[in-house]
Amino acid sequence: MRPDLSRVPGVLGEIARKRASEVAPYPLPEPPSVPSFKEALLRPGLSVIAEVKKQSPSAGVIREVDPVEAALAYARGGARAVSVLTEPHRFGGSLMDLKRVREAVDLPLLRKDFVVDPFMLGEARAFGASAALLIVALLGELTGAYLEEARRLGLEALVEVHTERELEIALEAGAEILGINNRDLATLQIHLETAPRLGRLARERGYSGVLVAESGYARREELKALEGLFDAVLVGTSLMRSPNLEEALRQLVG
Numbered sequence: 001m002r003p004d005l006s007r008v009p010g011v012l013g014e015i016a017r018k019r020a021s022e023v024a025p026y027p028l029p030e031p032p033s034v035p036s037f038k039e040a041l042l043r044p045g046l047s048v049i050a051e052v053k054k055q056s057p058s059a060g061v062i063r064e065v066d067p068v069e070a071a072l073a074y075a076r077g078g079a080r081a082v083s084v085l086t087e088p089h090r091f092g093g094s095l096m097d098l099k100r101v102r103e104a105v106d107l108p109l110l111r112k113d114f115v116v117d118p119f120m121l122g123e124a125r126a127f128g129a130s131a132a133l134l135i136v137a138l139l140g141e142l143t144g145a146y147l148e149e150a151r152r153l154g155l156e157a158l159v160e161v162h163t164e165r166e167l168e169i170a171l172e173a174g175a176e177i178l179g180i181n182n183r184d185l186a187t188l189q190i191h192l193e194t195a196p197r198l199g200r201l202a203r204e205r206g207y208s209g210v211l212v213a214e215s216g217y218a219r220r221e222e223l224k225a226l227e228g229l230f231d232a233v234l235v236g237t238s239l240m241r242s243p244n245l246e247e248a249l250r251q252l253v254g
């Protein structure tokens with residue numbers, strides 16, 4: 001049940017094909033109990049998923065940081081969930097980061113990686129994630145099958161789209177937590193009107209689940225376009241660039 005990644009363009013394709021080449025199943029530890037990702041995002045007001053992101057293809061090296069320290073600062077600053085990068089080559093993440101953050105904070109954790117094999121879902125659950133990211137641009141028509149496997153494992157899924165076609169696939173697959181990425185993961189270009197546009201379209205198509213806007217947010221006024229439409233926003237780079245993560249988060253959401 002692996003997607004065909006041969007025609008996935010740009011940076012996204014390079015990262016995904018590398019991750020696919022590395023998947024080698026091994027015995028997984030007993031999964032810990034974890035809090036609900038969805039329930040956390042549905043609390044009143046715009047929820048923030050704060051991302052621990054040491055580096056990225058678009059920003060380069062962002063911050064040398066202990067992921068546990070960053071997650072604790074995010075928790076103090078009011079984050080409702082923490083996204084932990086586990087992709088090692090372009091983001092400097094690891095499953096050990098996820099495990100250590102799980103042991104340090106009570107918030108629900110999102111495994112942020114490029115899931116291209118069902119085994120990566122079992123890893124996410126075993127190392128303490130409440131949810132894993134499923135990128136429709138990678139999984140395509142397999143999105144529904146990966147969603148089913150996640151549910152079987154007791155893992156929630158943030159199903160991420162960037163285009164109208166990907167939105168249709170996500171809705172067809174039965175996504176309950178829908179992420180709309182302002183960033184084109186192939187070209188790295190960011191357009192902040194993407195999330196509101198596709199968020200409105202999702203609601204017009206009858207989607208009543210959780211809506212998450214992702215990427216490119218740095219200032220509170222940029223979040224105004226999300227109010228009344230989105231339940232949550234995922235923010236990484238602008239927080240990680242701030243001298244004080246807790247303060248930056250408080251300023252962002254007030």
Ligand SMILES: O=C(O)c1ccccc1NCC(=O)[C@H](O)[C@H](O)COP(=O)(O)O
Nearest residue numbers: 056057058185214215216217235236237
């Ligand atoms: O961030 C990148 O450069 C990137 C490149 C290729 C694939 C994915 C990438 N980022 C993943 C994300 O979407 C972001 O980490 C997340 O939405 C937070 O975005 P930001 O607040 O702009 O760091």
